[in-house]
Every structure is written in C-alpha cells, then in structure tokens.
Amino acid sequence: MPALPVPERKMSTLILLTITGLGLGAMYFLIASGLSLIYGLMGVLNFAHGAFLTVGAYGAWFAESKLTAVSVLPRFLLAALVGLAVGAVFAALVELVLIRPLYKRHIEQVLVTVGLALAVSALVVAIWGNDARPFVAPSWLGETTSVAGAHIPNDRWVEIATAVVVLVALNAFLRRTRYGLIIRAGVENRAMVTALGIDVRRAFMLVFAIGGVAAAIAGVLSGVYFGTVDPARGTSLLIFAFIVVVIGGLGSLRGTAVSAVVVGLVQQYANYYASSGLGDLSVVLLLGIVLLARPGGLSAKLA
Amino acid sequence: MTAILSVSDLHVHLGESHILQGVSFDVPDGGVTALLGRNGVGKTTTLRALMGLVDRRGRVELAGESIQAAATYRIVQRGVGYVPEDRDVFAGLTVAENLRLAERDGEPRYELVYELFPELRQRAKQRAGTLSGGQQQMVAIARALLNENRVLLVDEPTKGLAPLLVTEVARVLERVSELTTVLLVEQNLGVVARVARDVVVLDTGRVVHIGPAKELLADTSMVNRMLGVA
Numbered sequence: 346m347p348a349l350p351v352p353e354r355k356m357s358t359l360i361l362l363t364i365t366g367l368g369l370g371a372m373y374f375l376i377a378s379g380l381s382l383i384y385g386l387m388g389v390l391n392f393a394h395g396a397f398l399t400v401g402a403y404g405a406w407f408a409e410s411k412l413t414a415v416s417v418l419p420r421f422l423l424a425a426l427v428g429l430a431v432g433a434v435f436a437a438l439v440e441l442v443l444i445r446p447l448y449k450r451h452i453e454q455v456l457v458t459v460g461l462a463l464a465v466s467a468l469v470v471a472i473w474g475n476d477a478r479p480f481v482a483p484s485w486l487g488e489t490t491s492v493a494g495a496h497i498p499n500d501r502w503v504e505i506a507t508a509v510v511v512l513v514a515l516n517a518f519l520r521r522t523r524y525g526l527i528i529r530a531g532v533e534n535r536a537m538v539t540a541l542g543i544d545v546r547r548a549f550m551l552v553f554a555i556g557g558v559a560a561a562i563a564g565v566l567s568g569v570y571f572g573t574v575d576p577a578r579g580t581s582l583l584i585f586a587f588i589v590v591v592i593g594g595l596g597s598l599r600g601t602a603v604s605a606v607v608v609g610l611v612q613q614y615a616n617y618y619a620s621s622g623l624g625d626l627s628v629v630l631l632l633g634i635v636l637l638a639r640p641g642g643l644s645a646k647l648a
Numbered sequence: 649m650t651a652i653l654s655v656s657d658l659h660v661h662l663g664e665s666h667i668l669q670g671v672s673f674d675v676p677d678g679g680v681t682a683l684l685g686r687n688g689v690g691k692t693t694t695l696r697a698l699m700g701l702v703d704r705r706g707r708v709e710l711a712g713e714s715i716q717a718a719a720t721y722r723i724v725q726r727g728v729g730y731v732p733e734d735r736d737v738f739a740g741l742t743v744a745e746n747l748r749l750a751e752r753d754g755e756p757r758y759e760l761v762y763e764l765f766p767e768l769r770q771r772a773k774q775r776a777g778t779l780s781g782g783q784q785q786m787v788a789i790a791r792a793l794l795n796e797n798r799v800l801l802v803d804e805p806t807k808g809l810a811p812l813l814v815t816e817v818a819r820v821l822e823r824v825s826e827l828t829t830v831l832l833v834e835q836n837l838g839v840v841a842r843v844a845r846d847v848v849v850l851d852t853g854r855v856v857h858i859g860p861a862k863e864l865l866a867d868t869s870m871v872n873r874m875l876g877v878a
C-alpha cells in the first residue's frame with residue numbers, strides 16, 4: 346500500500362484517534378450510565394459496578410467456550426445475551442441482598458461494594474486464573490473499514506452504535522414509562538416519591554438490573570476491543586467510569602454521555618499527540634478543571 | 649365524633665434533639681383540624697412522623713388500624729395524602745408528569761383537580777421548576793387530591809404566598825374539607841379561622857391545648873400566650 350502524503354496521513358491519524366476515542370467513550374458510557382443512575386436515585390456509590398462488567402464478560406466468555414458446535418456469529422450473539430442476563434441477575438441480587446439492608450448507611454455501602462468487587466475479582470482468578478482469556482468474536486469485527494485513508498477497526502463502529510442504541514433506549518425508558526418517571530423523580534427527591542405512595546425499592550432493583558446489563562454490554566464489548574477477558578478489567582475501567590460520572594454530573598444520563606465522549610477523546614489524543622501514557626493523567630486533569638469550573642459537573646447546565 | 653387519625657405518645661429524636669416528647673391527639677373524621685404553634689415546636693416533624701418520613705416511636709392509628717410500623721408508601725396507599733411544607737414538586741418533571749406520578753388507583757380525579765386549579769391544565773407541559781411559588785403549591789395540593797384519601801396532611805400551604813394567593817388556597821382548603829378530613833399546619837390565623845373546626849396547639853414538642861378553633865381564636869390572651877401572634 347503506497348504511503349499517504351503527510352497532510353493526509355495526519356488527517357487519517359486524527360480520524361483513527363477520534364473513532365477509537367469514541368469507541369472507548371462508548372464503553373465508558375455503558376459502565377458510567379448505570380453508575381450514574383444508581384447514585385442519582387439511591388445515593389449509592391457502587392464500587393462493585395466493575396464486578397458487574399467482569400461477571401457479564403466472563404458469563405459471555407464461558408457461554409461462548411461451551412457453544413463450540415455453533416458457528417461464530419450466532420455463538421457470539423448467544424454468548425453476549427447470556428453475559429447480559431448474568432450481569433442483570435447478578436446486579437439485581439446485589440441490590441436485594443447487600444444494598445437494600447444498608448440504605449442510608451453510606452459507609453457500610455462503600456465497604457460492602459468495595460469488598461464485593463475484591464471478592465468477585467478473587468473468585469474469577471481462583472476459578473479461571475489470572476491470565477487473560479481469548480474472546481472469540483466474528484472475524485469481521487477484527488477487520489478494518491477505510492475512512493478518508495484511516496483504517497478503522499470495525500469493532501469501534503459496533504461499540505459506538507451499541508452505546509448510541511443504549512442511550513436512546515435508556516432515554517426512551519426514562520421519558521416514556523412509569524418506572525422511568527419514578528426514577529427521574531427519585532433522582533430529584535426520593536422521599537417525596539415514597540410520600541406519593543410509590544414503593545421506590547422496585548425502582549432501585551430495576552436501576553441496578555439496568556446498570557448490570559449496561560455494564561455487561563461493556564464487558565462483552567471490551568472483550569471484543571481487547572480480544573480477551575481478564576479479571577482486572579472491570580476495576581480498571583471503573584476508575585474512568587467514576588471520572589466520567591463526576592464530570593458528567595451525578596444522576597444525569599445526558600451529562601454522562603457527553604462526558605464519556607470527552608474523556609475517551611482526550612485520553613486518545615493525549616496518548617498520541619503528547620506522550621504515550623499521558624492520556625490517563627490528562628483525564629484526571631480534565632476532572633480537576635471541570636470540578637473547579639463547574640462543581641456540579643457538566644449536567645449542571647445540561648440536565 | 650369518631651377519630652380518623654389517632655396519635656398517642658409520639659416521640660421523635662433528630663440527632664441529639666428530642667423534638668416530639670409524647671405528642672397525643674385525635675383528628676376527628678371530617679373537616680379541618682389545625683395543628684398550631686410557634687416556629688420550631690415540632691408541627692412539621694409531627695406530620696413527617698405521621699407519614700413515616702422520620703424515625704418515630706409511639707402509636708398512630710388510621711381509622712382504628714395501626715400504621716406506626718408501616719412504610720411511608722404503605723401509609724399513603726391506606727389513604728393518607730401529604731402536601732409537604734416546601735411543596736417538593738419535581739422540578740425537572742412537567743406539571744402533567746408530576747400529576748401522573750401521583751396516580752394511585754384506577755380513576756385519578758383529574759376533573760376535580762382541574763376544577764380547583766384550571767391553570768394546571770394550561771401549564772401541563774411546563775416544567776414544574778419554572779412555576780411560581782403559588783403555582784407549585786397548586787401542583788403539590790393537586791397531587792394529593794388526585795386520589796381519594798381518608799385524611800390529608802397539609803403543611804403550611806400559604807407559606808411565602810402573596811395575599812391574593814393565600815385567599816385562593818383558603819378557598820381550595822374549604823372545598824377540600826368537604827371531600828376529606830384535613831390535618832393542617834398553618835401559621836396564618838386568618839386562614840385557620842376560615843377553614844378549621846378544631847385546633848391542636850404544640851409547644852416544645854408537647855400538646856398544650858386541644859379544642860374548637862373558634863374558642864381559641866376568640867381568646868387573644870390565649871392566642872398570644874400559645875402562639876405569640878396576638
């Protein structure tokens with residue numbers, strides 16, 4: 346393949362970085378959306394949210410490893426569905442068994458969710474080992490599509506499209522259903538929702554299940570993105586998801602979406618144009634700047 | 649007259665403070681009972697305790713059935729409506745969404761709500777956070793009226809409202825009292841005189857007077873002593 350002239354090469358690099366940044370932002374959004382809704386509605390800082398991603402990813406990987414008789418695409422889709430279901434059930438059980446008895450006891454919630462995150466990670470290591478496990482995805486996802494000279498891995502498009510679908514679906518759910526109405530009201534004033542005769546605990550469990558599904562989708566997509574599943578990924582992505590939530594504004598889906606895109610892009614651009622490894626630092630700096638300028642996060646304006 | 653709501657030996661602690669120190673009173677079925685007292689004597693806390701919104705100890709009965717151990721949403725489902733002191737409308741939701749959220753049973757009384765507050769129909773799509781204080785009060789009262797309740801707990805509905813709106817709220821309370829029993833916390837004695845049949849007066853977390861509203865309001869020295877507003 347002939348080399349591109351310098352201006353075109355710069356442009357193609359920028360396009361590649363942008364699409365990759367958006368793909369990364371899509372994954373951050375999928376994790377952060379549930380985290381944000383859970384905090385907004387219930388005031389729970391869920392440090393176990395990364396475990397939802399891990400459980401979903403390993404659920405999908407395990408199902409895929411057992412469905413070897415099925416051809417790749419249906420196997421991948423079936424495995425992804427299993428991962429999503431496992432993530433949803435796990436998250437709902439966490440709410441029911443661990444979080445519900447601890448409402449209004451925030452320190453204990455933090456301790457329990459941190460403990461659960463460590464326990465899930467340790468359990469996965471104990472069962473499947475510390476090494477990353479290869480995650481087999483349809484070969485098309487590993488190929489590239491050429492856009493203005495940039496060769497974009499196809500999985501980036503899937504990640505972005507999935508995040509957009511989840512954003513639209515969540516938005517429709519919040520705007521058009523009674524439970525969505527309860528959740529939006531609960532984010533504003535939980536006590537008043539109960540004072541209207543509504544058992545808000547059902548909404549709590551539903552929000553956890555939704556967060557579990559979104560995190561599990563991120564788990565499956567991260568398996569495609571990195572080509573593997575590993576026990577530490579949930580924790581490492583959760584750190585950035587927390588940053589996304591704080592920048593976006595706790596409880597705001599729209600703020601979370603904007604923030605996820607910004608964080609993903611800043612990370613990619615800084616890694617390439619400044620210095621490799623500087624992306625993480627730049628995200629932390631961004632967090633500091635946003636908090637100084639707008640302590641309530643971006644949603645103070647957007648929501 | 650039978651009591652629709654019966655409160656006995658109600659205690660509430662908030663932090664180190666013993667806010668309610670054995671409050672006991674009955675709310676007769678029908679009409680308006682006003683819960684009066686100076687600022688900070690525990691009126692709002694009493695309503696919040698009846699709603700299960702704060703930890704409380706004591707006995708609360710609704711039409712003879714104990715409700716003190718019930719969760720807030722169960723108390724509401726048994727027929728206790730609540731209009732909080734600061735309205736607590738959901739600012740990010742529209743007026744229509746605020747009302748829809750309050751729907752409890754099969755037949756929400758939108759006709760009644762729009763008869764009392766025709767303005768809410770016109771403002772259905774407006775965000776509640778952009779309404780004036782008086783309009784927000786309409787939403788707060790409308791939410792409670794949407795369902796049939798056995799008793800309504802209404803906390804300072806005229807607080808911060810212009811005189812014209814105070815008169816309007818008093819008119820609504822009169823109409824509401826024809827439909828259900830009301831336990832009203834109110835500082836405006838003009839409104840109390842207009843709508844209340846009975847009064848319960850609190851002082852430092854204890855009940856110091858129970859009786860007909862007219863009797864109390866006719867005695868200026870008693871009003872001055874108990875409420876400090878003669």
